[in-house]
Amino acid sequence: MMDMIILALEQVFTVATMIGLFVGVSAGMIVGALPGLSATMAVALLIPLTYSMGPIPGLVMLVSIYTAGIYGGSISAILLHTPGTPSSAATVLDGYEMTKQGRGLEAIGISTVASVFGGVFSGLALLFLAPPLSTISLKFSEPEFFLIAVFGLTIIASLAADSIVKGLLSGVFGLIVGLIGTDLLTGFPRFSFGITNMQSGISLVPAMIGLFSISQVLSQLETLRIAKKHEIGDIKGKLIPSWKNLKAIAPTVLFSSVIGLFVGMLPGAGGDIGSWVGYNEAKRFSKNPEKFGKGCIEGVAAPEAANNAVTGGALIPMFILGIPGSAVAAVLLGGLMIQGLVPGRALFTTHGVITYSVIIGLILANIVMGILGLLTAKHLIKVTNVPVVILMPAIVLFSIVGSYAINNNMFDVYVMFAFGVGGYLMKKTGFHPAPVVLAMILGPLAEGGLRRTLVMAKGNVFTYLLGRPISVTLMILIVIAIVSPIILDYRKKNSKKLKVENGVPEE
């Protein structure tokens, strides 16, 4: 393996591959940062271009776009409250709060460090641990996917800023949207109203662009006539994270990277789910969870480390088993096949040099992306100074292009606008769009997982589930996730009472 890695290094440091890498990283960052244009779209659009390139430069370019696109999405999430890709939806929560507090530059610094760490971490795991890790991913099947989805849904209550009821209502709305489409198990069209475009369901990306970007544009329009100065003050925060901050986020970043890696390995779960789970767990295990959502650095670091760790994780089962771990990896698989590279052990033996070159390319791309990010952050930040009258039409334009290009379908553009207006009305009435997106992602995963489990159990669902150790563990985790806040809340109230009774002053 070592000699192949050395050969691969020679292949990576060629002019063609380096150009591919730099083009990929820059294009990925730009496309990722533009609200509306997603990483999946960028990879899908550029795949035909790689058909005529050599396998190493072409594939290195694609993985560079992938990881840089995921990172780029955090920039607009932090500065503009519009996630550039679905993977950065969770970053909006704390990132934009930091920007509002004038700490936008600091948030970008944190996001960059976390993204680079997550990306390099998963790249190294891909390089050294791919075969053993791919066997772990095989232990997960439908019952586990169902339980993971349920576990992810437990966060909805805590995502709602003001009211749990409103959070749950938003979540239910997202679940209902997820029901639209052809029933996978019976071929029956559900809630499609005879419209062909709705028979494959509501596409997530256009809906998400609408909910976050268009609704934000509409909110901004409200204040346009009131000649108010931009609510964001001067951006003063320090770009390079201080030693103290680095130490503060280190455990979160490491933990989220591991989460991202594992989520990435599961078929069908990508950066969007990884970042939510990362954010959720960081909040759950934090000593001061109440700081989350109010501009805390862990709230930026956790989803960003997780979503970049997904990239390497998603490639592990793809290389070894031909099972892509995320939507982008599925598109990448096409790029691999067109080069005549069929997934399997042969990728690490016969075609080892190509495979290792791509993995090393992925690790390098993360580092290059970090450097470029830190160098350009000072200029990127100026986007918040662009007058609303220019920025908003530009966001609308990119949202239209991005929604259309994902499936070359005008219907997706209508979906985007419908969700934009819906998201605006939700904001006006105190609902948050985040639970809708989360439920749209996890709902179909939970439904498919449960219904396939019922078939696979051959009639004995409970004994079937109890016979699967991973399922049992997940079920315990779900119970803890639901019960623990109630107990903690109860104990807090009790201890407060005790303290007051004992005359201890409240902190």
Place this chain on the structure above:
Amino acid sequence: MNKKKFLLLMVLALSLVMMAGCSANETEPSTNGETASETSNDESYPNKPISVIIAYSAGGNTDIAARILLPYVEEELGVPLNVINKPGGGGWTGWTEFLNAPKDGYTIGYINTPNLVTGYLNPEFNRDNSLDDFDLIANHVLDYGAIAVRADDERFKTIDDLIEYAKENQVTGTTTGYAGDDHIAQLRLNDSVGTDFVAVHQAGTSEMLAAVIGGHVDVFFDNVGSVTIAQENGELRALAVLAPERSKFLPDVPTLEEAGYPAIVTSSARGLAFAKGVDEEKVKIVTDAFVKALNNPEHIKRIEDLGYLVDSMSGEEYLNFLKSDEAGIIEIKDVLGW
């Protein structure tokens, strides 16, 4: 100030480009099929790029194979062939698009069976389409059904072991979706041999493979292409092929008929077609070009490296093949509840 003006100009320019793009699309349908074919000089057909609509996304199986084939066809026809991916609606977003395109011979599309056939046979969707809506060009890839189990599965060494067991016990099998070719294979086996296969419908081959290798689903019902690759990787063991004869990729694996069971043949196939109504002369020009390109040894080798079989049947033969596929589905209409 200058910066602002520049930005504004950029935005304006971009929106103009977009508007131009949209209007170009809108004006196209107004040139009626008949008049278009009369005005454009027939002898010089084709004299502009031809659009190839693929009803599945970029990087998918259909897309990969198409992009390997099309450059060879471009050489024959002398005009570019532009792929347009139109995924959604189980393929019908793309198929509807190319059925509605002007019949001037500049839009062709991939048709995928059995998805196309089940899409109009399923009464829930109220479609009145049929094979008569298409002028067939030629088939491209033909992938017969195959049955496999985990490489280290002790229970089922041969297809007999599996079928005998499945007559007494419930056995789970993978499929690429309701009424897909794998599901049809299971239903037809249940119908004719009395087995009890239950379908675990999944989104695609990769999820199915994970479920069987991981030991979560008993039997891998898919196609020769994916089974061949998985067997080479030591992950699966092929038990039978659902084809009229043995596959050159799996020469040691019997057909279902050879193993002593009814001759059930299922396949996933994709080929090219025009929407009905295109000038016969043009159909012939394009068909000849495709058949030539399809039989180019370089093309055949690249497709076979991916584990697929090229079958360049055209005309009557292709139509009969599709009709027999359709008949196989109509046979189990009751089981599907249609």
